[in-house]
Amino acid sequence: MLDRLAARQAPWDMVVIGGGATGVGVAIDAASRGFAVLLLEAQDFGKGTSSRSTKLIHGGVRYLEQGNISLVMEALKERGLLRQNAPHLVHDLAFIVPNYSWWEAPFYGIGMKVYDLLAGKYGFGRSRILSAEETIERLPNLQTDGLRGGVVYYDGQFDDTRLLIHMAATAADHGATLLNYAPVLEIARDEDGFANGVVCRDQESGRQFSVSARVVINATGMFADKVRRMTDPQAKKMIAPSQGIHLVFERSFLRADAAIMVPHTSDGRVLFAIPWHGHTVVGTTDTPIQEPSYEPLPFEEEIDFILDTAARFLSRPPTRKDILSVYVGIRPLVKAEGDGGEKTSALSRDHTIHIDSAGLITIVGGKWTTYRHMAEDCVNHAITLGRLDDVACPTRSLKLHGYYDSPDELGDLWVYGADAAGVKAIAAADPALLAPMHPSLTYCTAEIIWAVRHEMARTVEDVLARRTRALFLNAAAAISLAPSVAEIMARELGYGQAWVDHQVKDFQALAQHYLVQ
Numbered sequence: 214m215l216d217r218l219a220a221r222q223a224p225w226d227m228v229v230i231g232g233g234a235t236g237v238g239v240a241i242d243a244a245s246r247g248f249a250v251l252l253l254e255a256q257d258f259g260k261g262t263s264s265r266s267t268k269l270i271h272g273g274v275r276y277l278e279q280g281n282i283s284l285v286m287e288a289l290k291e292r293g294l295l296r297q298n299a300p301h302l303v304h305d306l307a308f309i310v311p312n313y314s315w316w317e318a319p320f321y322g323i324g325m326k327v328y329d330l331l332a333g334k335y336g337f338g339r340s341r342i343l344s345a346e347e348t349i350e351r352l353p354n355l356q357t358d359g360l361r362g363g364v365v366y367y368d369g370q371f372d373d374t375r376l377l378i379h380m381a382a383t384a385a386d387h388g389a390t391l392l393n394y395a396p397v398l399e400i401a402r403d404e405d406g407f408a409n410g411v412v413c414r415d416q417e418s419g420r421q422f423s424v425s426a427r428v429v430i431n432a433t434g435m436f437a438d439k440v441r442r443m444t445d446p447q448a449k450k451m452i453a454p455s456q457g458i459h460l461v462f463e464r465s466f467l468r469a470d471a472a473i474m475v476p477h478t479s480d481g482r483v484l485f486a487i488p489w490h491g492h493t494v495v496g497t498t499d500t501p502i503q504e505p506s507y508e509p510l511p512f513e514e515e516i517d518f519i520l521d522t523a524a525r526f527l528s529r530p531p532t533r534k535d536i537l538s539v540y541v542g543i544r545p546l547v548k549a550e551g552d553g554g555e556k557t558s559a560l561s562r563d564h565t566i567h568i569d570s571a572g573l574i575t576i577v578g579g580k581w582t583t584y585r586h587m588a589e590d591c592v593n594h595a596i597t598l599g600r601l602d603d604v605a606c607p608t609r610s611l612k613l614h615g616y617y618d619s620p621d622e623l624g625d626l627w628v629y630g631a632d633a634a635g636v637k638a639i640a641a642a643d644p645a646l647l648a649p650m651h652p653s654l655t656y657c658t659a660e661i662i663w664a665v666r667h668e669m670a671r672t673v674e675d676v677l678a679r680r681t682r683a684l685f686l687n688a689a690a691a692i693s694l695a696p697s698v699a700e701i702m703a704r705e706l707g708y709g710q711a712w713v714d715h716q717v718k719d720f721q722a723l724a725q726h727y728l729v730q
């Protein structure tokens with residue numbers, strides 16, 4: 214990738230800043246339309262918000278209640294397209310809304326029917342009202358005191374960074390050049406003040422590159438205002454950052470294949486308890502914050518709030534010592550014009566495309582589920598602005614890298630789809646490389662080697678946080694895996710003991726943030 218960057222003399226059609234769901238989505242769209250596209254990510258793909266979601270590909274039941282029908286319909290359609298194009302990474306999940314009051318079954322029953330209706334031909338399964346017995350059968354760990362029944366509906370679930378890595382591979386398969394650890398430092402401008410390139414740095418070598426481009430796209434999520442100020446130092450803030458936390462527990466807290474959806478928490482939000490990679494994930498919160506950062510910390514009240522709410526719905530209430538990991542993400546919510554101090558849960562979840570007087574395109578907001586539609590919209594704008602050929606967008610039916618329609622047969626390697634064969638091939642001569650590296654996690658040595666060779670993993674954190682999800686599932690287990698992961702990576706990358714020591718120290722310091730005392 215670096216050689217390609219260094220070799221290119223002609224301007225790129227598009228340079229995309231930011232390697233989260235939004236930026237990588239734009240890179241796929243642009244590359245699959247035949248444009249020359251370069252994507253630059255300051256840290257690792259998914260280091261920002263895109264690794265920290267609730268892991269749902271969903272229409273958003275909450276937005277339905279807010280009356281944002283078009284957002285729900287769009288998301289439901291994208292949900293259907295994503296399952297069609299990436300069945301190895303997006304699957305159906307049953308969600309049950311437990312009912313403890315007489316009015317809840319008809320109320321949520323009707324709401325979910327509307328949700329089914331809006332999905333139309335992209336539906337995932339019919340919602341249904343359940344008796345108390347059926348509800349307990351499907352959710353044996355549910356708090357049964359006062360339970361009247363439930364409503365089951367269907368949505369999608371995924372592994373956010375695994376999808377992102379497969380998306381980056383899809384963009385690369387279509388000719389895009391993508392680099393991680395390559396921050397954009399400046400946006401270059403022509404004599405008329407029009408953005409015509411960027412200056413970026415390869416973090417590992419320290420080498421700087423001046424890159425020219427017809428169009429520059431800012432897809433930096435919560436950091437979008439900082440990048441906008443590279444062309445317009447007076448730019449007013451667009452982003453109202455809001456953080457959300459998730460707590461991860463053992464699977465035994467939710468011994469079920471279905472998730473629990475709590476439609477109204479005490480602060481009027483939605484809370485989910487979902488089965489994920491053999492664990493239980495519970496979240497999320499919505500707390501306005503002042504400044505975005507890569508490793509935000511959970512507030513004590515957020516942890517207490519999730520524990521208290523979970524205790525109302527789970528027969529065995531989880532406590533602080535049951536928390537295996539806590540992860541925090543920042544929503545890049547777009548402020549309303551002239552916005553004062555609006556509650557962030559009421560701010561728009563739609564995406565926004567903003568073009569400044571230097572022609573910098575900024576795309577922010579939206580959600581993981583709608584990345585494809587956001588990318589289509591953004592590239593359409595880029596085509597007009599850059600006077601590029603008007604090529605139609607092919608991504609509605611574009612299969613994502615690793616497409617595999619029966620992932621269940623791949624066992625623990627299901628998240629790799631067709632690439633699972635490559636992971637297994639690494640262990641052909643030594644089947645021990647497929648053995649779990651830790652008793653609490655399924656990850657094996659062959660996956661580490663695969664991540665370094667084929668998925669641009671450069672640090673222990675890349676492997677333990679985003680190529681595998683060890684850090685998000687069990688922070689203590691991830692800490693204990695760090696030394697062996699560093700050794701394996703050093704062998705692959707040709708680094709010595711100093712690199713290993715440094716990596717282990719860095720990772721162990723970072724992982725402290727995912728532990729709760």
Ligand SMILES: Cc1cc2nc3c(=O)[nH]c(=O)nc-3n(C[C@H](O)[C@H](O)[C@H](O)COP(=O)(O)OP(=O)(O)OC[C@H]3O[C@@H](n4cnc5c(N)ncnc54)[C@H](O)[C@@H]3O)c2cc1C
Nearest residue numbers: 231233234235255261262263266267269397434457581582
């Ligand atoms: C708690 C929470 C739960 C969520 N749950 C869901 C869910 O279940 N389903 C769903 O559909 N959506 C969900 N979302 C929303 C979804 O996660 C986000 O909309 C999406 O991840 C935003 O992606 P992004 O690419 O815009 O931002 P990011 O993922 O933050 O990517 C921006 C990237 O830009 C990079 N960058 C910044 N500055 C520079 C620079 N100068 N040079 C190069 N790169 C730079 C950053 O390093 C970062 O990687 C959730 C969000 C949160 C916070």
